[in-house]
Amino acid sequence: MTKDVLLSDKRQRIIEAAVKVFSSKGFHEAKVEEIAQIADVGKGTVYEYFSSKVELFQEILRSGMEFYNKNITEQLSASISATEKLKQVARLHLRFILEYKDLAKVTMTEHAHFGREFRSWLMKMREEKFAAIENIIKSGIDRGEIRNEVNSRAAAMVFTGMMGGLVGPAVFGDEGVQNLEDTLEQMLEILLKGLLANP
Amino acid sequence: MTKDVLLSDKRQRIIEAAVKVFSSKGFHEAKVEEIAQIADVGKGTVYEYFSSKVELFQEILRSGMEFYNKNITEQLSASISATEKLKQVARLHLRFILEYKDLAKVTMTEHAHFGREFRSWLMKMREEKFAAIENIIKSGIDRGEIRNEVNSRAAAMVFTGMMGGLVGPAVFGDEGVQNLEDTLEQMLEILLKGLLANP
Amino acid sequence: MTKDVLLSDKRQRIIEAAVKVFSSKGFHEAKVEEIAQIADVGKGTVYEYFSSKVELFQEILRSGMEFYNKNITEQLSASISATEKLKQVARLHLRFILEYKDLAKVTMTEHAHFGREFRSWLMKMREEKFAAIENIIKSGIDRGEIRNEVNSRAAAMVFTGMMGGLVGPAVFGDEGVQNLEDTLEQMLEILLKGLLANP
Amino acid sequence: MTKDVLLSDKRQRIIEAAVKVFSSKGFHEAKVEEIAQIADVGKGTVYEYFSSKVELFQEILRSGMEFYNKNITEQLSASISATEKLKQVARLHLRFILEYKDLAKVTMTEHAHFGREFRSWLMKMREEKFAAIENIIKSGIDRGEIRNEVNSRAAAMVFTGMMGGLVGPAVFGDEGVQNLEDTLEQMLEILLKGLLANP
DNA sequence: AATGAATGAGTCTTCATTCAT
DNA sequence: TATGAATGAAGACTCATTCAT
Numbered sequence: 001m002t003k004d005v006l007l008s009d010k011r012q013r014i015i016e017a018a019v020k021v022f023s024s025k026g027f028h029e030a031k032v033e034e035i036a037q038i039a040d041v042g043k044g045t046v047y048e049y050f051s052s053k054v055e056l057f058q059e060i061l062r063s064g065m066e067f068y069n070k071n072i073t074e075q076l077s078a079s080i081s082a083t084e085k086l087k088q089v090a091r092l093h094l095r096f097i098l099e100y101k102d103l104a105k106v107t108m109t110e111h112a113h114f115g116r117e118f119r120s121w122l123m124k125m126r127e128e129k130f131a132a133i134e135n136i137i138k139s140g141i142d143r144g145e146i147r148n149e150v151n152s153r154a155a156a157m158v159f160t161g162m163m164g165g166l167v168g169p170a171v172f173g174d175e176g177v178q179n180l181e182d183t184l185e186q187m188l189e190i191l192l193k194g195l196l197a198n199p
Numbered sequence: 200m201t202k203d204v205l206l207s208d209k210r211q212r213i214i215e216a217a218v219k220v221f222s223s224k225g226f227h228e229a230k231v232e233e234i235a236q237i238a239d240v241g242k243g244t245v246y247e248y249f250s251s252k253v254e255l256f257q258e259i260l261r262s263g264m265e266f267y268n269k270n271i272t273e274q275l276s277a278s279i280s281a282t283e284k285l286k287q288v289a290r291l292h293l294r295f296i297l298e299y300k301d302l303a304k305v306t307m308t309e310h311a312h313f314g315r316e317f318r319s320w321l322m323k324m325r326e327e328k329f330a331a332i333e334n335i336i337k338s339g340i341d342r343g344e345i346r347n348e349v350n351s352r353a354a355a356m357v358f359t360g361m362m363g364g365l366v367g368p369a370v371f372g373d374e375g376v377q378n379l380e381d382t383l384e385q386m387l388e389i390l391l392k393g394l395l396a397n398p
Numbered sequence: 399m400t401k402d403v404l405l406s407d408k409r410q411r412i413i414e415a416a417v418k419v420f421s422s423k424g425f426h427e428a429k430v431e432e433i434a435q436i437a438d439v440g441k442g443t444v445y446e447y448f449s450s451k452v453e454l455f456q457e458i459l460r461s462g463m464e465f466y467n468k469n470i471t472e473q474l475s476a477s478i479s480a481t482e483k484l485k486q487v488a489r490l491h492l493r494f495i496l497e498y499k500d501l502a503k504v505t506m507t508e509h510a511h512f513g514r515e516f517r518s519w520l521m522k523m524r525e526e527k528f529a530a531i532e533n534i535i536k537s538g539i540d541r542g543e544i545r546n547e548v549n550s551r552a553a554a555m556v557f558t559g560m561m562g563g564l565v566g567p568a569v570f571g572d573e574g575v576q577n578l579e580d581t582l583e584q585m586l587e588i589l590l591k592g593l594l595a596n597p
Numbered sequence: 598m599t600k601d602v603l604l605s606d607k608r609q610r611i612i613e614a615a616v617k618v619f620s621s622k623g624f625h626e627a628k629v630e631e632i633a634q635i636a637d638v639g640k641g642t643v644y645e646y647f648s649s650k651v652e653l654f655q656e657i658l659r660s661g662m663e664f665y666n667k668n669i670t671e672q673l674s675a676s677i678s679a680t681e682k683l684k685q686v687a688r689l690h691l692r693f694i695l696e697y698k699d700l701a702k703v704t705m706t707e708h709a710h711f712g713r714e715f716r717s718w719l720m721k722m723r724e725e726k727f728a729a730i731e732n733i734i735k736s737g738i739d740r741g742e743i744r745n746e747v748n749s750r751a752a753a754m755v756f757t758g759m760m761g762g763l764v765g766p767a768v769f770g771d772e773g774v775q776n777l778e779d780t781l782e783q784m785l786e787i788l789l790k791g792l793l794a795n796p
Numbered sequence: 797a798a799t800g801a802a803t804g805a806g807t808c809t810t811c812a813t814t815c816a817t
Numbered sequence: 818t819a820t821g822a823a824t825g826a827a828g829a830c831t832c833a834t835t836c837a838t
Contacts, residue, residue, distance in 0.1 A: 010823090026311035028227035032808065042824040047809070110309045112225035147392075154385035157364045158357070164367075165360020173322070186353035193346075194393025209798095231833060232800095241799040243835080252833065408819095424709035426625035430812060431821095440820040442814080451812065508707045510623035545790075552783035555762045556755070562765075563758020584751035591744075592791025607802090629829065639803040644830065 011049045013039040015063075018056055023102035026109055027057055057106075058118055064103045065125050071096055082140025083196065087188055089133070090163060094184055097167045105171050133159055140195070147197045155195060162187055210248045212238040214262070217255055222301035226256055226309055256305075257317055263302045264324050270295055281339025282395065286387055288332070289362060293383055296366045304370050332358055339394070346396045354394060361386055409447045411437040413461070416454055421500035425455055425508055455504075456516055462501045463523050469494055480538025481594065485586055487531070488561060492582055495565045503569050531557055538593070545595045553593060560585055608646045610636040612660075615653050620699035624654055624707055654703075655715055661700045662722050668693055679737025680793065684785055686730070687760060691781055694764045702768050730756055737792070744794045752792060759784055 017039035021030040032053050036043045050056035072092050076085065097104045111122060134156040140146035146155075166187065170180055193199045216238035220229040231252055235242040249255035271291050275284065296303045310321060333355040339345035345354075365386060369379055392398045415437035419428040430451055434441040448454040470490050474483065495502045509520060532554040538544035544553075564585065568578055591597045614636035618627040629650055633640045647653035669689050673682065694701045708719060731753040737743035743752075763784065767777055790796045 024311075026309050029311060031806090043808095044810080044824050044826095045822080048822070048824095053808070109311070110225050112228055112308075150389060151382070151385040154382050155389055157382065158361045158386050158389055161362065161364020161367075162357045162360040164363050165356045168360075168363075183350070183353050183356065186350040187357050190349060190354055190357055190393040191389070192393070194389040194391070230831095235800095242801095242833095243799050244797080246834070247797065247799095424707050427709055429810095434821095441812095441822095442820050443818085445813070446818070446820095507709075508623050510621075510626055510706070548787060549780070549783040552780050553787055555780065556759045556784050556787055559759040559762020559765075560755045561758065562761055563754045566758075566761075581748070581751050581754065584748040585755050588747060588752055588755055588791040589787070590791070592787040592789070628827090640829095641803050641831080642801080645801065645803095650829070 010039070010041055010045065014041060014046055014049055014056070015060060019060055019064075019102045019106055022057060022060065022109075023105035027053075027113060028110075054113060058114065060103070060106055061111075061122070064100075064107055067100075067103075068096060068107075069129075082136050082143065082145050083192060085136045086133075086140075086159065086192070089136070090159075090184060090188060091181075093163055094167060094180060097171060098180070101171055104167070108168075108171065130156055130160060137195075144197060146195045150195055158191060158194075162191060209238070209240055209244065213240060213245055213248055213255070214259060218259055218263075218301045218305055221256060221259065221308075222304040226252075226312060253312065257313065259302070259305055260321070263299075263306055266299075266302075267295060268328075281335050281342065281344050282391060284335045285332075285339075285358065285391070288335070289358075289383060289387060290380075292362055293366060293379060296370060297379070300370055303366070307367070307370065329355055329359060336394070343396060345394050349394055357390060357393075361390060408437070408439055408443065412439060412444055412447055412454070413458060417458055417462075417500045417504055420455060420458065420507075421503040425451075425511060452511065456512065458501070458504055459520070462498075462505055465498075465501075466494060467527075480534050480541065480543050481590060483534045484531075484538075484557065484590070487534070488557075488582060488586060489579075491561055492565060492578060495569060496578070499569055502565070506566070506569065528554055528558060535593070542595060544593050548593055556589060556592075560589060607636070607638055607642065611638060611643055611646055611653070612657060616657055616661075616699045616703055619654060619657065619706075620702035624650075624710060651710060655711065657700070657703055658708075658719070661697075661704055664697075664700075665693060665704075666726075679733050679740065679742050680789060682733045683730075683737075683756065683789070686733070687756075687781060687785060688778075690760055691764060691777060694768060695777070698768055701764070705765075705768065727753055727757060734792070741794060743792045747792055755788060755791075759788060 014035065017035045017037075018030070020038060021035050030053075032046055033043050035056075036046050039046075046056065050059060072089065075092055076088055080088070111119060114122075134152050137146060137150070137152045137155045137159075141148060141150060141152065166180065166184060213234065216234045216236075217229070219237060220234050229252075231245055232242050234255075235245050238245075245255065249258060271288065274291055275287055279287070310318060313321075333351050336345060336349070336351045336354045336358075340347060340349060340351065365379065365383060412433065415433045415435075416428070418436060419433050428451075430444055431441050433454075434444050437444075444454070448457060470487065473490055474486055478486070509517060512520075532550050535544060535548070535550045535553045535557075539546060539548060539550065564578065564582060611632065614632045614634075615627070617635060618632050627650075629643055630640050632653075633643050636643070643653070647656060669686065672689055673685060677685070708716060711719075731749050734743060734747070734749045734752045734756075738745065738747060738749065763777065763781060
């Protein structure tokens with residue numbers, strides 16, 4: 001019992017330390033030794049839990065994405081209008097990113113080092129998220145909420161791009177961006193005006 | 200003269216090779232030796248023109264941005280409506296990115312390694328571009344083209360984010376994204392509907 | 399009692415596992431963990447019985463040599479001619495090697511790692527074996543069985559070398575060497591023809 | 598010119614240093630850094646000439662064997678009796694081993710680390726040497742020099758084993774073995790007495 | 797100016813050994 | 818006694834950079 005807790009504790013500490021270091025330095029500048037130090041474990045211990053630096057990075061991405069998905073999915077109300085759904089997703093997304101800035105940063109950086117296999121997994125993940133947004137929009141069109149002329153793919157792209165445009169600077173900027181929630185509402189107002197049949 | 204030409208020829212070849220390699224491998228996986236080989240110069244020659252690998256990377260970013268700015272600025276008609284200006288900027292941007300995919304890729308990747316100085320230069324650059332967009336929108340509001348209620352900063356963010364959402368996959372995706380120009384028009388239709396006073 | 403048995407059982411299992419692993423991988427490529435796994439004990443347990451990997455290796459050599467000596471000595475008839483003794487030693491040696499191939503392999507490999515102390519113990523062991531052969535030959539000369547002109551040291555060297563030439567490939571070769579016993583008889587025929595006064 | 602000389606000079610120095618270190622410590626205990634130090638080059642320079650530590654070791658084996666073969670082959674008189682040929686090979690072998698003790702030591706040690714490919718090349722090499730000896734013996738039998746009853750394979754094995762029995766201790770023994778040449782003659786006397794039809 | 801051989805600082809990774817349980 | 822999680826010393830290897838030619 002105690003052991004299990006300790007074990008996962010150590011694993012968790014390594015992950016958290018890695019998120020910190022990867023997010024501030026990027027994959028290559030991150031040193032395994034520094035991660036170990038911050039996690040307060042021996043260098044070798046990192047390799048007890050992860051077979052390599054790459055595997056540690058990928059594991060962070062993997063579990064980070066899952067965590068994100070669970071987080072968003074669980075909180076998303078089921079039976080509301082498409083308009084409200086888009087608003088909710090946007091707000092949850094922003095809140096998540098701000099809450100887990102470092103994790104978000106890791107997720108957004110260089111993925112050059114990985115095998116084709118992992119890269120295509122990553123792409124698939126993104127496509128799934130994109131498809132979810134597109135589906136919300138499609139259902140909005142079906143329900144007459146959103147204008148008929150709207151191309152769902154283009155609309156989803158505006159939505160995801162818009163979110164990226166908002167959180168990107170927030171995550172990478174040295175100084176904290178202020179009033180993000182207000183800005184988000186204003187962005188949503190514009191987007192929805194562009195989408196809706198009867199704004 | 201001939202010499203000068205040869206020299207700058209070499210410098211140019213190094214830059215082009217570096218763009219190729221940096222874009223396909225990222226900064227750290229790019230090897231100076233490979234760049235030299237592709238440029239068909241000796242490894243030492245790279246250091247005749249650039250004091251370090253980092254400086255070469257930064258120079259590419261620097262000149263790439265200048266090139267982008269000149270390219271867009273020069274082609275942008277002066278006396279047209281805000282609506283047309285936004286459309287033009289979007290189209291020119293897309294065309295530029297597709298034309299200089301590799302350069303774009305380099306511009307979009309990891310900047311973790313650089314000193315505060317360079318990073319803030321990069322931020323300033325982006326802010327300038329952002330401000331230009333915001334100014335177009337402001338003038339649109341002033342001229343009554345764009346709705347009064349629109350927050351210019353939020354609108355500019357939607358615009359830039361939207362562009363990022365469009366070209367990101369185009370640049371990083373393995374398979375070429377089709378119909379980008381069509382998609383752009385549909386995205387613009389949505390955005391402008393959201394912005395304009397009398398769409 | 400039961401405990402003692404269990405303990406020595408464990409010790410024995412570790413030795414047997416170690417022989418297997420050392421013989422197939424050599425000292426350095428052999429991992430303590432693998433030995434422990436094959437012995438079906440914990441990694442730490444190995445260190446309950448042997449103070450280090452080197453000590454385990456040396457213990458195998460030590461006990462292996464003792465085992466060999468006892469094996470040969472016990473089976474060697476006392477009152478027979480030198481000729482017959484040489485034949486017997488040769489046959490017993492071959493049989494032992496084939497029976498304990500892995501152990502033999504361990505005995506025959508790299509001893510570079512050990513302290514001077516252990517290396518000289520090893521040398522002493524070999525010299526003793528060599529001396530035993532030489533004594534058989536000397537007695538053969540004394541009894542008129544073997545030619546007067548024969549140099550006993552040289553003869554012993556031919557004998558031991560010959561045995562090495564026979565079993566070396568048998569132990570290290572990937573494919574099992576066939577007809578080793580026949581070949582040994584033919585080798586003995588040659589050697590004895592060379593040694594004996596009245597072949 | 599100068600450059601070529603320098604280059605091969607460095608490569609040669611690395612090989613010689615490696616022979617020294619590999620022979621005294623074995624493959625695993627040999628450190629690349631020590632080899633570099635003894636060769637008086639930087640650690641990285643070793644990797645300019647050899648792609649890995651293993652490759653360096655294999656190259657030594659490869660070129661060492663070739664050197665040995667050339668050395669023996671070139672000096673071996675063509676048109677002499679089988680008896681004289683065996684004597685000559687034995688003497689040349691001994692002389693070579695004593696001259697290149699360290700190289701010989703390397704050749705005789707652990708080959709566990711290598712891929713199947715290299716190991717079978719090594720086996721082939723040995724088989725060729727063995728076959729050469731066997732052929733000398735066969736021709737001796739054909740010419741009536743050597744007894745009809747002699748099994749050529751067994752005889753070749755006695756010969757090669759005998760040589761191993763002589764040079765092994767000479768190479769690995771801490772103290773120089775004396776009178777090796779005398780001992781060899783006495784061994785040859787025994788062997789030839791055992792082989793020849795009319796000794 | 798151009799080159800590429802030479803270099804060694806810097807890192808990931810392995811694994812024998814320890815020690816708390 | 819038995820264990821295996823934890824450790825860090827040690828070492829192969831990489832590659833940006835230098836500098837003699």
